[in-house]
Amino acid sequence: MPPSHASTADSKPSGSSGGVQSLERAFDLLERMADAGGEVGLSELSASSGLPLPTIHRLMRTLVGCGYVRQQPNRRYALGPRLIRLGESASRLLGTWARPYLSRLVEETGETANMALLDGDEIVYVAQVPSKHSMRMFTEVGRRVLPHSTGVGKALLAHTPADEVRALLARTGMPAATEKTITTPEGFLDALETVRRAGYAVDDNEQEIGVRCLAVSVPNSPTSAAISISGPAGRVTEAATERIVPILQQVAGELSDALASNGTTSG
Incomplete structure (x- = not known):
């Protein structure tokens, strides 16, 4: 189940695509991380995606909880090992x-x-x-x-x-x-x-x-x-x-x- 802190705005359908906006944003962030070499900071993701920092932080926290992203000791975020199996x-x-x-x-x-x-x-x-x-x-x-x-x-x-x-x-x-x-x-x-x-x-x-x-x-x-x-x-x-x-x-x-x-x- 999605965490209770996910906003309703993030979960709503995203217009003509009929997709769920939070999913689209999460996968977009994962691809941006891969393009950047697998490790990025929140400010870099915000600059490249145009999303506000609170939204990115919420999405990344969810991805970390699922094991698809991990937070490094330097506070930057890296692609997680669960992605390897996929x-x-x-x-x-x-x-x-x-x-x-x-x-x-x-x-x-x-x-x-x-x-x-x-x-x-x-x-x-x-x-x-x-x-x-x-x-x-x-x-x-x-x-x-x-x-x-x-x-x-x-x-x-x-x-x-x-x-x-x-x-x-x-x-x-x-x-x-x-x-x-x-x-x-x-x-x-x-x-x-x-x-x-x-x-x-x-x-x-x-x-x-x-x-x-x-x-x-x-x-x-x-x-x-x-x-x-x-x-x-x-x-x-x-x-x-x-x-x-x-x-x-x-x-x-x-x-x-x-x-x-x-x-x-x-x-």
Whole structure:
């Protein structure tokens, strides 16, 4: 039950959306906290949201009571650990929602389709639809790999500031999975520039010899996500790339629209 100190003004429906205003405000504050790096002060939240301090204080006190926010010793507020379970469950569902779109990729390209997320410093594959003539490859659901040796890693990091990319690479190291793997920060940053210019990423035998992958990020995804196709280098040729990339980009856009629809439409 909501605490008795919640005001009736906060609980009333919020106009045309038909939502509850206090819920909308609470989730808006959580997202603003995430955008600010996970920890903020009340005055910062007031400045960014435009809400009065008493309203923010009341909402934050409720979120603290629920475990979704915690108050730090310095009196600032941080995202709470109960959000982790929600995020992990939502990430798993993201793969489920993506499967119909990955199936379309397989139908239209003939190659195995994957979806991957950036989880901390690693890439994790959350969904896959195998090709009918699939070969055993490194891409499988649950598999974790380092970003520097994968197409999805390049796609996911293409628009990350260079200093953040360098810091990630310093933490992970850049081990060579094959003799084609990029093993220097400068080489990887050059590859990211190529991704930004071309609009797609390539893993050319860099994670596994004999396998080529093409990847694009999912625009406006609620969490950093990319989709890819992977197959034998003999099939995923330069000519095939010209045909496949527009399909990848179209499906990524449609998946983005579906994720932004809030589940209010079918299909």
